[in-house]
Amino acid sequence: LGSEPAHLDGCPWAVDLGIRDLSNGGPGALIFGVDEVMGIQPRLERLEADGAASDPEAMTTEVLYAENVNSARSQFLPDSVGAVVKSWISPLPIAVTWGIGAIHGAGELVIGDPSMKEDFVVTTEGLATGKSYRTQWAGQWAADMTFDGEYIWQVNVGGDNGVYKLNPETGAVAGSMRTGAWTSAAQRGLAYDVNDDTFFVGGWVDDQ
Numbered sequence: 230l231g232s233e234p235a236h237l238d239g240c241p242w243a244v245d246l247g248i249r250d251l252s253n254g255g256p257g258a259l260i261f262g263v264d265e266v267m268g269i270q271p272r273l274e275r276l277e278a279d280g281a282a283s284d285p286e287a288m289t290t291e292v293l294y295a296e297n298v299n300s301a302r303s304q305f306l307p308d309s310v311g312a313v314v315k316s317w318i319s320p321l322p323i324a325v326t327w328g329i330g331a332i333h334g335a336g337e338l339v340i341g342d343p344s345m346k347e348d349f350v351v352t353t354e355g356l357a358t359g360k361s362y363r364t365q366w367a368g369q370w371a372a373d374m375t376f377d378g379e380y381i382w383q384v385n386v387g388g389d390n391g392v393y394k395l396n397p398e399t400g401a402v403a404g405s406m407r408t409g410a411w412t413s414a415a416q417r418g419l420a421y422d423v424n425d426d427t428f429f430v431g432g433w434v435d436d437q
Contacts, residue, residue: 254424260307285415285434286369286387288327288343293433317355330374330381332397339381339397343370348383348400362400366393375421375428380404384430386415392430411437 231252239245253259319326319340328341332350337358341348346367350360364371368388375382380403381395391407406428416432431437 256424262304288325288370290433315353320349320351320355320357323349328371328373328383330376330383330397332376332381333378335397339374341371341374341383343372343386346370348374348381348395350397362395364400366402369415372417373419375419377421377426378423382419382421382428384416384419386417390415392416392419392428 231254233250233252237245237247237249251259251261322345323340323342325342325344326340327343330339331337332339336353338351338353339348340351341364346364347361348364348371350358352358364383367385368390369386371393372384372386374384376397381397383393383395385391385393385405389405389407390412391405393402394404394406395401396403411430414432414434416430416434418429418431420429421427422429
């Protein structure tokens with residue numbers, strides 16, 4: 230969503246008039262409206278101090294956060310957004326499912342199993358293909374992944390805390406991103422925006 234001007238300021242109990250142009254650079258339909266929101270971005274209550282996580286390389290957020298008490302949906306969000314359209318149990322020998330990447334055009338998904346340090350290739354129906362590759366490059370374990378149209382990228386938890394570029398056929402490392410302030414803490418999640426070739430990486434160790 231693009232906006233020009235970027236900000237419109239007003240005074241309480243006053244009436245202001247202005248023109249704002251909205252543009253949609255994404256692939257989906259733009260649905261928008263006007264609503265009142267909090268002045269700060271809401272976030273889950275952390276049950277312990279930000280720097281007090283007992284295990285910065287943990288696989289879950291158990292005991293770190295309080296229950297989300299403000300889970301209301303925006304009135305402008307279509308009902309279909311977030312709806313489950315398909316589900317299945319990860320096939321054997323996958324024991325722990327952590328991270329999934331879609332190989333567009335191949336009809337295949339890559340599912341990570343940190344307990345074995347291995348990624349498994351399955352069909353979109355959840356059937357094992359027999360293809361897998363080890364993630365020995367990971368410091369402690371390999372977390373979330375995404376697909377940029379050619380390569381799988383996967384988060385390294387521990388070690389250099391980087392993001393690794395993998396050949397989707399063989400799992401061979403073809404590159405990595407291992408610099409930047411975000412590598413000072415182990416991250417977990419990863420997403421890719423094809424519109425501007427941008428990666429989004431984040432985690433709960435530093436809540437960023």
